[in-house]
Amino acid sequence: MDSGHPKFETGDFVWGKTGWEEYSLITTPETLFKIEHTDDVVPLHYYTGILGMPGLAAYVGFYKIGAPKKGEYVFVSAASGAVGQLVGQFAKLMGCYVVGSASTKEKVDLLKNKFGYDAAFNYKEEDDFDASLKRYLPQGIDIYFDNVGGKMLDNVLLNMRNHGRIVVSGMISQYNLEQTDGVKNMMCLVYKRVRMEGFVAFDYYPLYPEFLDTMLSYIEKEKSCTLKTFPRPGEWTISLYRAFHRPQCRETDCCGCSR
Numbered sequence: 200m201d202s203g204h205p206k207f208e209t210g211d212f213v214w215g216k217t218g219w220e221e222y223s224l225i226t227t228p229e230t231l232f233k234i235e236h237t238d239d240v241v242p243l244h245y246y247t248g249i250l251g252m253p254g255l256a257a258y259v260g261f262y263k264i265g266a267p268k269k270g271e272y273v274f275v276s277a278a279s280g281a282v283g284q285l286v287g288q289f290a291k292l293m294g295c296y297v298v299g300s301a302s303t304k305e306k307v308d309l310l311k312n313k314f315g316y317d318a319a320f321n322y323k324e325e326d327d328f329d330a331s332l333k334r335y336l337p338q339g340i341d342i343y344f345d346n347v348g349g350k351m352l353d354n355v356l357l358n359m360r361n362h363g364r365i366v367v368s369g370m371i372s373q374y375n376l377e378q379t380d381g382v383k384n385m386m387c388l389v390y391k392r393v394r395m396e397g398f399v400a401f402d403y404y405p406l407y408p409e410f411l412d413t414m415l416s417y418i419e420k421e422k423s424c425t426l427k428t429f430p431r432p433g434e435w436t437i438s439l440y441r442a443f444h445r446p447q448c449r450e451t452d453c454c455g456c457s458r
Contacts, residue, residue, distance in 0.1 A: 204228050214246040216401065232407055241418060248281055250414055256400040257285035258410045260366045263403070264396050265342045269294035272336055274355065276322075277346035279306035282368060284314045286344045291315045292417075295342075298335045300351070328354035339363075347372045349380045356384035359393045367397035 201209050206228060215231035217223040225231060234246060241250070248254060260282070261267060273290040275283045278299025287310065290297040299310045299319045310319035318335050325331040328351055332340070339360035345352055348370025359365070373379045388395055 207231070207233060212243065214251050229404065230401070232404075236415065241415070245418075249285060249418075250411065252400055253281035254285060254414060255403060255407065255410055256368060257282045257289060258413065259400060259403045259406065260344060260368050260398060261286050261289045261342075263406075264366045264398055265344065265364050267293045267295055267342055271295045271341035272338055272360070273297040273342045273344070274332070274336060274340045275299045275344040275346070276351050276355075277301070277369075277371060278310055278316065278319065279314075280346060283344070283346055284310070287314050287316045290342075291317075322351065329357055332358045342366065344368060345370070348382075349373055353380075353382045353384050356382070356387040356393075359387060359391050361391050361393075363391065363393045365393060365395040367395065 200207065200211055200213055202211065207213065212234040213231045214234060215225075217225065217231075234243070245251075265273075267273070267290065271293075273286075273295045275286050275290075275297065276299075277283050278287055279301040283299060287297050287299055296317050297315075299307075299316045300322045301307050301310060301319060302321065302323055304321055307319045307321050310316040320331060320335060322328070322331070332354060336358060340355060340358050341360050341363050343352075343355045343359065343363070343365045345355070345365060345367045346369045348367075349372035351372070352365075352370075355365070387393060
């Protein structure tokens with residue numbers, strides 16, 4: 200980079216909120232973070248994943264909003280996405296039991312065999328989400344990390360435990376709909392005393408130093424297998440191209456088309 204700002208020097212590597220472009224003029228330097236670690240342990244492409252926005256979203260959503268406790272039951276939708284796969288691993292590090300949903304058999308296998316999920320299911324093969332959740336989480340759900348919204352959220356509400364937490368990271372099933380789905384079971388928030396909170400990772404930029412220290416300690420201890428599998432830039436560029444050049448998804452349940 201080239202810089203006239205006192206916090207950054209010409210030649211620094213940074214990550215942050217920029218455009219997908221060759222050159223960006225940054226007038227809000229508070230949205231940039233200087234990359235201090237660029238050795239073999241922390242290659243640059245980690246800053247597109249666990250050390251970047253996906254990692255910060257998973258960290259904030261799970262630890263700060265979800266407020267997990269050892270032994271709790273966690274459910275993650277769109278669990279094979281960049282955020283979901285990290286949430287599952289954080290849950291295991293906390294000693295939680297974690298279940299994820301995904302859209303293909305391959306993703307389900309990845310969750311169970313690579314990312315340490317205790318169980319996972321392909322929601323496209325499930326006719327009744329309520330029955331599915333009761334089968335995989337018969338004790339109920341303490342923390343739901345929601346990436347899809349819609350019918351899945353509606354059925355999760357029926358399966359929340361008292362004083363549970365719903366962390367709303369996204370609602371991918373609703374993004375392409377002309378009229379979004381209604382949620383019928385909101386009364387569960389009241390009589391189960393459930394807290395439901397949405398968040399935007401950018402609001403938590405001040406926590407980045409704390410987050411970075413935690414993640415670097417995980418990397419050093421090799422506690423997160425995601426670090427060995429997150430795609431390199433050439434691979435995720437192809438995936439990004441495919442995501443933007445597929446027919447527009449119109450499913451109304453929880454399509455998970457990019458997760």
